[in-house]
Amino acid sequence: MVHGLFVDGYEVKTIAExxxxxxxxxxxxxDGAFHFRCAIPCGNLHPFMIGKLIVGPNLTxxxxxxxxxxxxxxxxAILWRRWxxxxxxxxxxxxxxxxxxxxxxxxxxxxxxPDGVAPIVLPPAASGRGFPISDVPAFKWLLKGRWLxxxxxxxxxxxxxxxxxTGLFGTPAGNHNFGIIYVWLVWWAALKLFLIxxxxxxxxxxxxxxxxxxxxxxxxxxxxxxxxxxYTYAKTWFRKxxxxxxxxxxxxxxxxWAQSFGFLAIALLSALILTSPLVxxxxxxxxxxxxxVVSLLFERKSFCRxxxxxxxxxxxxxxxxxxxxxxxxxxxxxxxxxxNCYTGSDLGxxxxxxxxxxxxxxxTLCSMCGECLRTCDRNNVAFFVQMPGTDLRxxxxxxxxEAFNGLMMLxxxxxxxxxxxxxxxxxxxTARAVGSPAWFVYAAVLLVFxxxxxPGLFWLCVRxxxxxxxxxSHTGRIVASGAKTDSLFAGYSTALVPLGLAIWIAFTLxxxxxxISYAWPALSDPFGWGWNLFGTAGMGWTPYLSGAVxxxxxPVLIAGLVAAVALTLxxxxxxxxxxxxxxPVSLFCMLSVVALLTLYMA
Amino acid sequence: xxxxxxxxxxxxxxxxxxxxxxxxxxAYQAARxxxxxxxxxxxxxxxxxxxxGGFSPxxxxxxxxxxxxxxxxxxxxxxGLTIPGLGVNVDxxxxxxxxxxxxxxxKPGRYAFACTRWCSVNHWRMRGVIEVVGAAAAPAxxxxxxxxxxxxxxxxxxxxxxxxxxxxxxxxxxxxxxGVALPPALADPASRRAIAPAAFQALRNDPANAALSDADxxxxxxxxxxxxxxxxxxxxAESLYSRDCAACHGPxxxxxxxxxxxxxxxxxxxxxxxxxxxxxxxxxxxxxxSDALLQGKLLRGGMGTGMPEFGSLYSDxxxxxxxxHLRTFLFAK
Numbered sequence: 001m002v003h004g005l006f007v008d009g010y011e012v013k014t015i016a017e018x019x020x021x022x023x024x025x026x027x028x029x030x031d032g033a034f035h036f037r038c039a040i041p042c043g044n045l046h047p048f049m050i051g052k053l054i055v056g057p058n059l060t061x062x063x064x065x066x067x068x069x070x071x072x073x074x075x076x077a078i079l080w081r082r083w084x085x086x087x088x089x090x091x092x093x094x095x096x097x098x099x100x101x102x103x104x105x106x107x108x109x110x111x112x113x114p115d116g117v118a119p120i121v122l123p124p125a126a127s128g129r130g131f132p133i134s135d136v137p138a139f140k141w142l143l144k145g146r147w148l149x150x151x152x153x154x155x156x157x158x159x160x161x162x163x164x165x166t167g168l169f170g171t172p173a174g175n176h177n178f179g180i181i182y183v184w185l186v187w188w189a190a191l192k193l194f195l196i197x198x199x200x201x202x203x204x205x206x207x208x209x210x211x212x213x214x215x216x217x218x219x220x221x222x223x224x225x226x227x228x229x230x231y232t233y234a235k236t237w238f239r240k241x242x243x244x245x246x247x248x249x250x251x252x253x254x255x256x257w258a259q260s261f262g263f264l265a266i267a268l269l270s271a272l273i274l275t276s277p278l279v280x281x282x283x284x285x286x287x288x289x290x291x292x293v294v295s296l297l298f299e300r301k302s303f304c305r306x307x308x309x310x311x312x313x314x315x316x317x318x319x320x321x322x323x324x325x326x327x328x329x330x331x332x333x334x335x336x337x338x339x340n341c342y343t344g345s346d347l348g349x350x351x352x353x354x355x356x357x358x359x360x361x362x363x364t365l366c367s368m369c370g371e372c373l374r375t376c377d378r379n380n381v382a383f384f385v386q387m388p389g390t391d392l393r394x395x396x397x398x399x400x401x402e403a404f405n406g407l408m409m410l411x412x413x414x415x416x417x418x419x420x421x422x423x424x425x426x427x428x429x430t431a432r433a434v435g436s437p438a439w440f441v442y443a444a445v446l447l448v449f450x451x452x453x454x455p456g457l458f459w460l461c462v463r464x465x466x467x468x469x470x471x472x473s474h475t476g477r478i479v480a481s482g483a484k485t486d487s488l489f490a491g492y493s494t495a496l497v498p499l500g501l502a503i504w505i506a507f508t509l510x511x512x513x514x515x516i517s518y519a520w521p522a523l524s525d526p527f528g529w530g531w532n533l534f535g536t537a538g539m540g541w542t543p544y545l546s547g548a549v550x551x552x553x554x555p556v557l558i559a560g561l562v563a564a565v566a567l568t569l570x571x572x573x574x575x576x577x578x579x580x581x582x583x584p585v586s587l588f589c590m591l592s593v594v595a596l597l598t599l600y601m602a
Numbered sequence: 603x604x605x606x607x608x609x610x611x612x613x614x615x616x617x618x619x620x621x622x623x624x625x626x627x628x629a630y631q632a633a634r635x636x637x638x639x640x641x642x643x644x645x646x647x648x649x650x651x652x653x654x655g656g657f658s659p660x661x662x663x664x665x666x667x668x669x670x671x672x673x674x675x676x677x678x679x680x681x682g683l684t685i686p687g688l689g690v691n692v693d694x695x696x697x698x699x700x701x702x703x704x705x706x707x708x709k710p711g712r713y714a715f716a717c718t719r720w721c722s723v724n725h726w727r728m729r730g731v732i733e734v735v736g737a738a739a740a741p742a743x744x745x746x747x748x749x750x751x752x753x754x755x756x757x758x759x760x761x762x763x764x765x766x767x768x769x770x771x772x773x774x775x776x777x778x779x780x781g782v783a784l785p786p787a788l789a790d791p792a793s794r795r796a797i798a799p800a801a802f803q804a805l806r807n808d809p810a811n812a813a814l815s816d817a818d819x820x821x822x823x824x825x826x827x828x829x830x831x832x833x834x835x836x837x838x839a840e841s842l843y844s845r846d847c848a849a850c851h852g853p854x855x856x857x858x859x860x861x862x863x864x865x866x867x868x869x870x871x872x873x874x875x876x877x878x879x880x881x882x883x884x885x886x887x888x889x890x891x892s893d894a895l896l897q898g899k900l901l902r903g904g905m906g907t908g909m910p911e912f913g914s915l916y917s918d919x920x921x922x923x924x925x926x927h928l929r930t931f932l933f934a935k
Binding site (some may be wrong): 002018019020043158161172173176177257495521522529530537 | 853934
């Protein structure tokens with residue numbers, strides 16, 4: 001079969017045909033590790049036909065590893081003394097969770113520093129939520145109105161339709177199919193590199209998947225129904241006894257566990273989904289159908305909030321975003337008994353994500369649809385521009401399902417890096433042979449790694465930290481005093497948010513910059529039917545910045561690592577542990593980055 | 603009724619998008635697929651790896667004198683297309699791209715077409731045929747039977763290994779400068795093709811050549827077998843070899859090409875059959891075989907060995923040139 005060879009960094013290309021020995025001469029004058037890859041489409045797994053060229057002494061890798069060790073040590077040294085705010089609020093509790101919601105555990109300060117070092121007390125953060133950007137008249141008009149969100153949704157819906165059509169009817173050659181290119185390269189890269197880090201979960205409110213169900217529930221697009229009424233088709237037999245409206249989402253599913261496991265299920269099939277336009281289209285259609293059925297039977301956006309495999313990690317990673325919807329003054333909310341923002345009013349619908357805005361402390365469960373901005377008749381809700389990572393400042397009262405999501409996403413990033421970017425062709429074929437005996441082994445290994453190995457290692461690190469702290473933990477006393485248990489494990493998992501996002505960005509950068517040049521021909525010839533709508537159909541495959549990818553990845557990884565280490569110390573301090581309790585988890589974070597650097601660069 | 607108007611507008615836009623986009627896309631494609639303004643018929647052809655079905659359609663019926671626009675696409679890997687009888691050669695059918703060519707067969711007949719890029723181990727099975735029917739089908743001129751049939755050569759019986767083999771590589775150019783007249787049977791291409799290069803023995807025994815060393819007689823043999831082909835034709839054969847043969851027989855002719863390693867049907871065959879693609883540098887085999895025998899092998903193929911037939915793809919001139927090229931693995935030019 002005809003293959004090609006392209007060496008990243010040196011940007012030399014040749015073609016290899018059976019029986020025609022090809023050759024390539026270049027001077028290896030740059031040290032480091034360079035991926036070389038097939039340059040001629042050779043089948044579905046072609047984008048993943050990758051090898052590695054090491055030009056010794058590979059100082060770039062050594063420097064990157066040294067930098068991550070130094071960054072860890074530096075961050076630990078600088079933040080070793082405790083930084084504690086006087087008052088900590090609750091996190092991500094929402095009304096929809098009803099009585100099971102893990103309400104705030106701690107409002108009290110940590111009064112007794114166990115290691116006797118006086119805390120550095122920061123000024124209360126409440127005064128500074130950030131800048132209420134929705135108070136700027138132009139933004140207010142845009143965000144309060146419904147045309148913007150509707151307009152973007154119609155656009156994404158249009159693109160989505162083309163994706164489905166090209167997936168169903170277009171060429172099975174993924175590189176030249178609009179569906180594959182615009183979902184797994186363009187949208188995925190936009191989500192990881194841009195939408196989540198800047199806009200948090202905003203994508204969810206313009207996502208085309210729930211749009212049909214949403215519009216059917218509201219039976220309106222622009223002008224809200226009186227009192228924010230929603231229409232569902234829960235029949236008598238499907239109604240919950242005693243409730244007039246839609247069936248409430250089952251209590252045991254009111255968490256993001258289903259989203260995490262949904263993502264894992266997709267990860268198991270990803271070698272197939274990523275490379276087959278038809279399977280991609282069918283998967284997306286399945287999403288739309290499930291979302292439609294759920295929204296016709298259940299309350300509000302139950303699919304997006306509790307089921308969507310993408311929504312889970314978008315929410316968790318969205319905590320780093322500098323944009324947030326929060327209330328301006330909690331006292332105003334406390335005095336306001338109607339809670340239009342939750343129930344809905346003539347001005348708009350109750351929060352589609354079952355949030356009570358006054359309880360919002362993180363972006364995790366907020367899609368920034370602006371519904372509360374519209375319904376609040378006291379102008380007490382705003383879009384804030386805040387310091388990135390503000391949502392992570394409180395490590396108390398964290399939820400286990402979100403912690404697991406962070407761990408699973410971290411593990412999945414490693415699996416993808418090994419299976420898709422790694423050199424093992426047999427592994428790739430196994431991963432794509434869904435249903436074969438070997439694939440079941442692969443699936444079992446993947447699940448054990450993501451569900452048991454990585455979370456288990458993290459749990460061990462947290463336990464080791466407690467052992468190192470070796471004093472009756474502050475948390476223990478709080479538990480004894482009757483408050484709900486506060487998970488130290490979940491608290492430490494906040495560190496996985498910047499770390500995991502950085503690792504995903506590094507993975508996405510390498511994959512996207514290499515292949516994004518397929519986006520131009522796919523735009524002109526979405527089906528691979530020989531069209532040339534915009535004159536770009538003839539543009540060939542050219543990896544962008546192939547020599548610079550590692551220099552983009554390294555700073556991102558180091559920044560994520562520093563933030564993660566800072567959060568481990570913060571967790572230790574906020575949970576009343578000594579600083580050294582943070583060491584094992586910091587080490588876990590550092591080794592994750594070193595392992596990823598080694599996978600890519602050595 | 604501002605409310606209603608806004609809602610209706612929004613609904614209208616969404617319905618227009620949902621219905622309009624598929625409609626527009628498919629209408630555009632339908633318009634493209636229709637006869638072009640010049641009335642040319644468009645035939646869609648998909649080229650897949652042979653395990654996935656090869657060319658579809660792999661049989662086309664055209665009218666003589668009719669122009670047809672072939673639109674060929676590949677869903678998997680890079681393929682190529684050659685229709686030797688119609689002078690069509692497409693080097694690359696890139697997956698996801700569409701290649702358009704106009705075909706206008708003038709004479710009725712059967713025209714074979716084939717893939718020209720090694721798209722899988724079964725690449726050589728990827729063939730098809732265009733049948734051209736004419737309104738007034740002139741009776742096809744009867745072609746003479748190929749030489750190996752005229753001579754009654756049994757292609758499956760290998761001639762015995764010659765007793766005398768060259769010690770050094772024979773050189774045709776050295777043979778040409780000797781100034782020795784070849785016997786008429788070797789000087790004339792038509793009769794020479796029936797003779798195997800093992801004819802060395804006859805030349806050696808010829809008293810006229812008594813003064814020549816063994817090596818010079820071998821040079822003479824090399825010249826006799828290469829002299830009939832023009833350098834340009836030989837170069838054409840070389841490129842055909844690299845396109846069609848090298849994957850199995852290897853670029854050096856030693857039969858160790860990457861595609862020839864595990865040919866289907868090779869392992870369980872009759873143990874007396876060759877164990878892999880023929881080594882063209884093997885003097886014992888190549889010197890025992892006449893050009894006519896080699897022509898037969900090329901025309902008929904290897905009968906279960908994975909060696910395809912090239913009779914339907916190569917012209918007579920190309921066949922003889924290819925045989926001369928095969929000789930160059932043993933004889934230097």
